[in-house]
Amino acid sequence: MTKQVTLTINGKQVTVPEGLTVADAAKVAGIDIPVFCHHPKLEPVGMCRMCLVEIGRPMLDRASGQVVMENGQPKIQFMPKLETACTNRVSEGMVVMTSSEKAVSGQKGTVEFLLTSHPLDCPVCDKGGECPLQNLTMQFGPGKSRFIYDEKLHLDKQVPLGELIWLDRERCIQCARCIRFQDEIAGEAVLGFDDRGRGTQIISVSDPGFDSVFSGNTTDICPVGALTTADFRFGARPWELEAQASICTQCPVGCNTTLNTRREAKAGGDVVVKRVMPRQNEEVNEIWLCDKGRFAYHYTESKERLTKPMIRKDGKLARVPWNAATKFAAEKFSAHKKDFVVLASGRLANEDLFNLKSLADTAGGTAILYSDMGGGELTQLVGVGAGTNIGTMGKGDAILVIASDLYEEAPIWWLRIKQAADRGATLIVANPRQTKLDRFAKYTIRYAYGDEMKTVADFGKKSKIADEFAKAKNAMVFFGSEGLGVNGTSALASACAALLKESDHVGRPNNGLVGVWQRANDQGAFEVGFKPEADLEKALKGKAVYIVGADPVGDDPNLAKALKGAKFVAVQDILETATTEIADAVFPAQAFTEREGTYVSGERRVQRFHAAVPIKGDSKPDFAIVSMVARQMGIILEGSSPSVVFDILANSIDAFNELSYEKLAEVHGQWPIVGRGDLYYGGTTYENTRGLGVQLVPVAQVGGTVRISKVRKEAALRPKEKELLAVPVNKLYDLGVTIQSAELLGQRVGEAFVAMNPVTVKKLGLEVGKPAKISFDGVNVEAVLKVDDTISTGVVLVPRSMGIAIREPVVARVLRSESGKVK
Amino acid sequence: MGVFDPIIELSRGLGETLRSFLVEKTVTYQYPEEKRPVRPRFRGRHELKRYDNGLEKCIGCSLCAAACPADAIFVEASENTDEKRFSPGERYASTYEINMLRCIYCGFCEDACPTEAIVLGDNYELSFTDRKQAIYTKDMLLVPVASEQMLTPRKVEPNVFKRSVPEMKDSTD
Numbered sequence: 004m005t006k007q008v009t010l011t012i013n014g015k016q017v018t019v020p021e022g023l024t025v026a027d028a029a030k031v032a033g034i035d036i037p038v039f040c041h042h043p044k045l046e047p048v049g050m051c052r053m054c055l056v057e058i059g060r061p062m063l064d065r066a067s068g069q070v071v072m073e074n075g076q077p078k079i080q081f082m083p084k085l086e087t088a089c090t091n092r093v094s095e096g097m098v099v100m101t102s103s104e105k106a107v108s109g110q111k112g113t114v115e116f117l118l119t120s121h122p123l124d125c126p127v128c129d130k131g132g133e134c135p136l137q138n139l140t141m142q143f144g145p146g147k148s149r150f151i152y153d154e155k156l157h158l159d160k161q162v163p164l165g166e167l168i169w170l171d172r173e174r175c176i177q178c179a180r181c182i183r184f185q186d187e188i189a190g191e192a193v194l195g196f197d198d199r200g201r202g203t204q205i206i207s208v209s210d211p212g213f214d215s216v217f218s219g220n221t222t223d224i225c226p227v228g229a230l231t232t233a234d235f236r237f238g239a240r241p242w243e244l245e246a247q248a249s250i251c252t253q254c255p256v257g258c259n260t261t262l263n264t265r266r267e268a269k270a271g272g273d274v275v276v277k278r279v280m281p282r283q284n285e286e287v288n289e290i291w292l293c294d295k296g297r298f299a300y301h302y303t304e305s306k307e308r309l310t311k312p313m314i315r316k317d318g319k320l321a322r323v324p325w326n327a328a329t330k331f332a333a334e335k336f337s338a339h340k341k342d343f344v345v346l347a348s349g350r351l352a353n354e355d356l357f358n359l360k361s362l363a364d365t366a367g368g369t370a371i372l373y374s375d376m377g378g379g380e381l382t383q384l385v386g387v388g389a390g391t392n393i394g395t396m397g398k399g400d401a402i403l404v405i406a407s408d409l410y411e412e413a414p415i416w417w418l419r420i421k422q423a424a425d426r427g428a429t430l431i432v433a434n435p436r437q438t439k440l441d442r443f444a445k446y447t448i449r450y451a452y453g454d455e456m457k458t459v460a461d462f463g464k465k466s467k468i469a470d471e472f473a474k475a476k477n478a479m480v481f482f483g484s485e486g487l488g489v490n491g492t493s494a495l496a497s498a499c500a501a502l503l504k505e506s507d508h509v510g511r512p513n514n515g516l517v518g519v520w521q522r523a524n525d526q527g528a529f530e531v532g533f534k535p536e537a538d539l540e541k542a543l544k545g546k547a548v549y550i551v552g553a554d555p556v557g558d559d560p561n562l563a564k565a566l567k568g569a570k571f572v573a574v575q576d577i578l579e580t581a582t583t584e585i586a587d588a589v590f591p592a593q594a595f596t597e598r599e600g601t602y603v604s605g606e607r608r609v610q611r612f613h614a615a616v617p618i619k620g621d622s623k624p625d626f627a628i629v630s631m632v633a634r635q636m637g638i639i640l641e642g643s644s645p646s647v648v649f650d651i652l653a654n655s656i657d658a659f660n661e662l663s664y665e666k667l668a669e670v671h672g673q674w675p676i677v678g679r680g681d682l683y684y685g686g687t688t689y690e691n692t693r694g695l696g697v698q699l700v701p702v703a704q705v706g707g708t709v710r711i712s713k714v715r716k717e718a719a720l721r722p723k724e725k726e727l728l729a730v731p732v733n734k735l736y737d738l739g740v741t742i743q744s745a746e747l748l749g750q751r752v753g754e755a756f757v758a759m760n761p762v763t764v765k766k767l768g769l770e771v772g773k774p775a776k777i778s779f780d781g782v783n784v785e786a787v788l789k790v791d792d793t794i795s796t797g798v799v800l801v802p803r804s805m806g807i808a809i810r811e812p813v814v815a816r817v818l819r820s821e822s823g824k825v826k
Numbered sequence: 827m828g829v830f831d832p833i834i835e836l837s838r839g840l841g842e843t844l845r846s847f848l849v850e851k852t853v854t855y856q857y858p859e860e861k862r863p864v865r866p867r868f869r870g871r872h873e874l875k876r877y878d879n880g881l882e883k884c885i886g887c888s889l890c891a892a893a894c895p896a897d898a899i900f901v902e903a904s905e906n907t908d909e910k911r912f913s914p915g916e917r918y919a920s921t922y923e924i925n926m927l928r929c930i931y932c933g934f935c936e937d938a939c940p941t942e943a944i945v946l947g948d949n950y951e952l953s954f955t956d957r958k959q960a961i962y963t964k965d966m967l968l969v970p971v972a973s974e975q976m977l978t979p980r981k982v983e984p985n986v987f988k989r990s991v992p993e994m995k996d997s998t999d
Contacts, residue, residue: 122989123991124915124989124990124991126885126887126889126940126941126990126991127885127886127887127915127916127917127990127991131887160916160988160989161916236905237886237903237904237905237916237917238903239888239902239903240887240888240892242892243888243891243892267902268900268902268920268921269902269904269920269921
């Protein structure tokens with residue numbers, strides 16, 4: 004436990020941990036010191052001078068070093084001038100006066116100076132209404148300026164820093180919160196100050212502008228309206244917005260979000276989501292959110308939303324009532340009971356997946372998880388212990404990230420792991436190519452695609468890295484699907500699990516295995532018993548398939564072929580996809596913004612999301628549709644209340660024992676205190692009042708037997724001369740439906756491409772930037788060729804969800820370059 | 827009481843009537859042919875004003891809606907461009923509606939407006955036959971322009987109308 008220090012602030016005795024700044028200590032005591040540049044998550048700089056206070060310290064006798072006493076009390080010596088509360092750390096016996104006449108006059112002066120160059124265009128400013136400068140001017144400002152209005156400095160007003168963030172140079176008060184966030188927290192110093200004195204300006208020093216996936220956070224912590232998002236721009240005034248707690252569905256991190264909604268004339272009078280804001284959960288996303296999570300919500304309001312149930316009549320999809328549609332599908336499923344297959348993805352909530360699994364089990368069918376990743380049963384055994392918080396990892400701890408480019412797959416994990424490394428944790432990054440995390444790693448391991456198992460096995464041998472990992476106080480392993488399919492990831496997961504078990508890094512908080520899944524709730528799907536299938540084509544061919552929340556036809560031509568040979572295909576989704584086009588029955592489902600449910604994050608935290616906007620058309624929540632279909636098949640499943648489904652789930656699955664919606668809604672105090680009336684302190688992040696979620700306890704932590712079956716080492720694919728090894732990798736901004744509807748993010752996606760090492764390109768006589776015709780495992784595709792010299796030679800990188808389908812590493816052949824040369 | 831007293835009283839009264847008929851000015855008006863002028867601070871139906879060049883004063887800040895005690899105003903903003911400019915500055919009201927059935931004509935909207943765009947005018951002749959008619963949209967509220975060139979939206983010279991809130995003469999303004 005850190006040493007406690009007692010000090011007096013405004014006559015109130017406060018005991019706080021050593022090392023806190025005076026501004027933070029006052030916050031703990033419930034006394035608000037006005038700040039602009041100070042942020043509890045950032046290092047103090049003392050740039051804005053807003054937090055001027057009177058600080059006195061016990062006077063020490065020079066000779067003896069003893070505290071001088073006066074009338075039985077230590078004599079307090081005040082500094083002749085005001086000091087900044089944000090740069091002074093607390094010390095024993097300190098006396099702070101935040102609202103003495105002297106301090107107040109200092110604060111007033113600072114506001115007056117800040118406003119000399121401020122345009123005061125609050126009526127048109129997106130920050131107006133939740134603006135620290137506005138609030139502090141009202142609270143601490145002089146009310147009158149002695150400066151001449153006409154002498155205001157005029158600067159550029161609409162400067163796009165990148166395509167997502169706009170800068171208004173006039174409004175900026177040079178607090179450097181954005182620059183410091185990018186430097187210290189995100190580790191991507193893409194912003195900087197230009198010029199000096201009154202001409203000081205924020206500039207982006209990257210190309211493309213503001214090249215960071217965390218850029219949206221700077222708008223949250225900006226204490227004025229200098230940084231605003233292009234997405235929200237003039238969307239509404241903050242006081243007009245309703246707020247509803249939700250969970251981000253873009254990746255397995257499970258960031259807590261708040262959906263701000265408003266009725267909108269542009270949307271035909273519907274209530275729509277206007278912006279997604281982070282919601283504090285110090286154990287998940289702290290107060291941050293990546294740009295994908297912040298801006299990729301538009302798909303829920305896409306014009307392609309399914310609104311009516313349909314069945315195929317005379318070769319065409321026709322609208323029918325719910326009863327007819329579910330009856331139609333149920334009859335087909337009942338008729339092909341032996342061939343009944345449920346194919347669902349981790350986009351669904353636990354309640355949906357549980358009902359689907361129950362349906363598949365009772366009807367005698369199989370439940371398949373639509374994913375390229377396996378190993379979920381191992382995270383249930385040796386997953387991270389309950390109480391895990393990457394934010395508490397530091398010196399003496401180790402984190403291994405293998406086969407995953409976290410920056411592209413789970414940005415907030417990347418951010419938090421990077422910070423753990425900053426605090427002194429040993430970060431080991433093992434990946435076949437360079438990733439953005441390498442910069443912060445103590446050890447970087449490069450292996451050839453296919454050698455993942457060997458790399459993990461090497462941790463068993465004696466080496467400096469293996470030693471440090473084994474001896475670490477706490478150790479976590481993040482495994483991903485870079486260049487791996489279902490079999491590859493399953494094998495990798497078991498190797499990682501064995502490594503953790505052997506080094507005794509299981510069953511405790513901050514220890515264990517984490518899967519970097521492809522979808523938000525893949526972990527939840529594993530929990531309820533779904534399993535991925537390596538040979539999906541075979542599993543789908545000639546079956547009666549119930550596809551929920553997945554688009555196999557659009558993703559992979561081989562799967563499209565397999566589904567064309569299926570006996571019956573029912574598709575349940577929120578959007579029109581290539582799969583709904585070939586379906587025999589289509590059920591419109593509700594998006595996560597329209598309904599209630601729970602997700603399980605990659606760290607196995609069960610979290611609730613709530614309905615924020617009205618239902619679109621006749622759509623129903625997934626679990627309810629499943630229950631309707633089941634009822635027509637003579638199977639009774641709960642279909643009216645998600646909380647009841649969850650109760651049944653909690654009763655039947657051990658890990659969820661004793662969990663309920665009420666339990667998930669519990670909150671406790673968090674530090675820093677954000678999102679209350681004083682937005683100037685933590686930014687516009689929302690305070691968490693709707694539940695922090697509960698982390699599931701892995702089998703290893705309850706003392707259950709952990710048996711990790713050895714997985715056969717698959718022979719690595721080694722392409723022959725003139726052949727290439729094609730490996731699937733994950734990209735943050737891909738061509739998936741969730742990104743496509745977000746126009747702003749689309750600019751960073753680009754077209755379908757494949758990437759190779761320049762040497763390989765040269766050897767094959769290809770041209771960079773031109774379409775290359777490549778045959779993957781018999782499927783011919785044409786895609787623009789990019790080069791990246793961190794890729795090993797003889798390898799072609801194929802981003803997932805970018806229009807080219809490979810689910811696992813395959814051998815590829817270049818057919819013909821644009822110039823017509825046949826290889 | 828004398829016999830003639832009622833007659834005297836009656837003629838006195840009729841005399842007063844005759845006097846006022848002959849001497850006093852008429853105080854009633856032949857409404858609706860003739861309309862009574864309103865007081866300078868009368869609060870009638872709202873108008874959305876324009877600048878002399880025809881650009882709308884309203885910048886879609888929604889402060890009127892925030893000030894409105896009856897929740898009668900709905901504003902939605904969009905972004906101006908020099909190609910398609912409605913108002914000076916970055917922002918304009920793409921939707922502006924007042925529900926006249928809800929409005930209590932308190933004039934708070936007028937007080938809240940930073941650009942003096944919304945003004946309660948002289949018109950008190952508001953009657954509707956259904957509730958929908960009571961919702962006045964932006965084109966009903968905007969004052970007419972003198973010539974067609976002054977209509978909004980219109981193309982303007984780039985980088986002229988950069989600021990939404992008009993420059994004030996001095997800080998006490």
